[in-house]
Amino acid sequence: MQITLLAFDWFFLVEKLVLIIGIISVSLVIAMYETWAERKVAAFIQDRIGPNRAGPLGLFQPLADGMKLFMKEEIIPNTSNRMLFILGPCLAMMTAMMTSAVIPWGGTLDLFGRSIPLQITDINIGILYIFGVVSMGVYGIMIGGWASNNKFSLLAALRGASQVISYELPMGLSLIALLMLTGSLKMSVIVGQQLDGWYNVLWQPLGFFIFLVCAFAECNRTPFDLPEAENELNFGYHQEYSSMKLGFYLFAEYINMFISSVIMSTLFFGGYDIPFVNDAHLVESWGNWAVLLQGFCLFAKTAMFIFLFMWVRWTIPRFRYDQLMNLCWKRLIPLALANMIITAAIVLWLKK
Amino acid sequence: MSVTVFLFYFLSVLALGSAIMVVISRNPVYSVLWLISTFFAISGHYILMNAQFIGIVNLIVYAGAIMVLFLFVIMLMNLNAESEPKKNKWLKLAGVVSGGCLLLVMVAALKSAEVKGELVQVKEGEIGLIENLGKALFTDFVVPFEISSILFLSAMVGAVVIGKKGD
Structure with a gap:
């Protein structure tokens, strides 16, 4: 038998590998500086200065924090389930990273005579893939909380899981309305339509609002951070964790925040589209620089959403648990259903 | 291989x-x-x-x-x-x-x-691609599709009724 395993396009493999490594390191760095930005925003809102000792403007603060987490003693509780205890943060981190695979980060680069799309994979079930990965995110919380062998952790894990499952429903319903307009689940097609026309948020303002609220809930951010409600549950599902395993949980949360901001800008705010400019002309005249500018635009839009996340966190207090569930099942789901039906009716009426 | x-x-x-x-x-x-x-x-x-x-x-x-x-x-x-x-x-x-x-x-x-x-x-x-599957479901197999959706609806109503029993 001949070894034909070697028969595939090695350049393709290298290209994708470089892209994956690049995107993962970028999201890690952004997650790192999100912790810094969060402190600075909190300080600004509370009329303080915030971190300013480590480096200029406290820019090295995340490095110092990471160092501190690495240096701490690794503790695995004696009574807990060792393997699952380690698996929990790994899963949380992995699912946080996996979503970035279908996001188009920019146009097509021309390098070494090859055109390289800045998207890891353009599957025709792009949005469903994101849903699949998001629904896997529950396991990191649940397994970690259960394996800690601590009643508070378990309670927090159950809260977190039920919250994430509940808010997935209005999120999906709000996206169905969007998909009726685009007619495709491919991320590249959704962005492509917005490159030429208006941004989707103009057609789907209510859908975008529902999606935004659900994104807050999925990321366990305030006002939905009940899994980490320290006044009721000590520290939440990662109470027993220390050192870098705790760091992974916290980091995964920040990466989730980054990725959901990217998804919101991709689906509703035109993705890598440069606003007020005809992108196709610009790419023709500027070449690769225009593509990089597109990527930069996506990051600028993302930064705006990340700031919104932080702004809300330091403005709105936490919900009570029954308020959280009522908001989801009695407000958001009927609202999303109404949005879906109205959109469907209008689409049908216009197509006649 | x-x-x-x-x-x-x-x-x-x-x-x-x-x-x-x-x-x-x-x-x-x-x-x-x-x-x-x-x-x-x-x-x-x-x-x-x-x-x-x-x-x-x-x-x-x-x-x-x-x-x-x-x-x-x-x-x-x-x-x-x-x-x-x-x-x-x-x-x-x-x-x-x-x-x-x-x-x-x-x-x-x-x-x-x-x-x-x-x-x-x-x-x-x-046929497994989403577009073709959608077309098949909503044209050739629309009756079984709708009947199964009624089945889900009744299951949902049943769950709500059981959940409401305590009140």
């Missing part, structure tokens, strides 16, 4: 191995986790057969929602290998016999099935 064939064998081994682990794990939480990995392997098979929609929906619905509920229940019941009651020897024997009977029936059924000897179609067929 092409990449597809390699993936096929890898996923098959993963699916069968984790399915066996579901049965032989002592800890029910481990069983659920192995079942989730079985679902992943089966979804991989769907994707190999170019049925991307079914593959991803299998993950969203079964691995992402239903298994989470399973995990909920098992974690809250706090079942352990130690607290498991000793089973009767005769009960075990009965289990083995009935399992063997099921295997026998399945082997007999598969032996006479028409698909025997046909290779799985890998990377072929367009």
Whole structure:
């Protein structure tokens, strides 16, 4: 038998590998500086200065924090389930990273005579893939909380899981309305339509609002951070964790925040589209620089959403648990259903 | 051995191995986790057969929602290998016999099935792609589709009624 395993396009493999490594390191760095930005925003809102000792403007603060987490003693509780205890943060981190695979980060680069799309994979079930990965995110919380062998952790894990499952429903319903307009689940097609026309948020303002609220809930951010409600549950599902395993949980949360901001800008705010400019002309005249500018635009839009996340966190207090569930099942789901039906009716009426 | 064939064998081994682990794990939480990995392997098979929609929906619905509920229940019941009651020897024997009977029936059924000897179609067929599947569901199979949606609706109403009983 001949070894034909070697028969595939090695350049393709290298290209994708470089892209994956690049995107993962970028999201890690952004997650790192999100912790810094969060402190600075909190300080600004509370009329303080915030971190300013480590480096200029406290820019090295995340490095110092990471160092501190690495240096701490690794503790695995004696009574807990060792393997699952380690698996929990790994899963949380992995699912946080996996979503970035279908996001188009920019146009097509021309390098070494090859055109390289800045998207890891353009599957025709792009949005469903994101849903699949998001629904896997529950396991990191649940397994970690259960394996800690601590009643508070378990309670927090159950809260977190039920919250994430509940808010997935209005999120999906709000996206169905969007998909009726685009007619495709491919991320590249959704962005492509917005490159030429208006941004989707103009057609789907209510859908975008529902999606935004659900994104807050999925990321366990305030006002939905009940899994980490320290006044009721000590520290939440990662109470027993220390050192870098705790760091992974916290980091995964920040990466989730980054990725959901990217998804919101991709689906509703035109993705890598440069606003007020005809992108196709610009790419023709500027070449690769225009593509990089597109990527930069996506990051600028993302930064705006990340700031919104932080702004809300330091403005709105936490919900009570029954308020959280009522908001989801009695407000958001009927609202999303109404949005879906109205959109469907209008689409049908216009197509006649 | 092409990449597809390699993936096929890898996923098959993963699916069968984790399915066996579901049965032989002592800890029910481990069983659920192995079942989730079985679902992943089966979804991989769907994707190999170019049925991307079914593959991803299998993950969203079964691995992402239903298994989470399973995990909920098992974690809250706090079942352990130690607290498991000793089973009767005769009960075990009965289990083995009935399992063997099921295997026998399945082997007999598969032996006479028409698909025997046909290779799985890998990377072929367009019906599994979401657009074609949607068209088929809403034109040729619209009546069974709607009937099954009524079934789901009635199940949902039933769940709400049971949930409301306490008030």
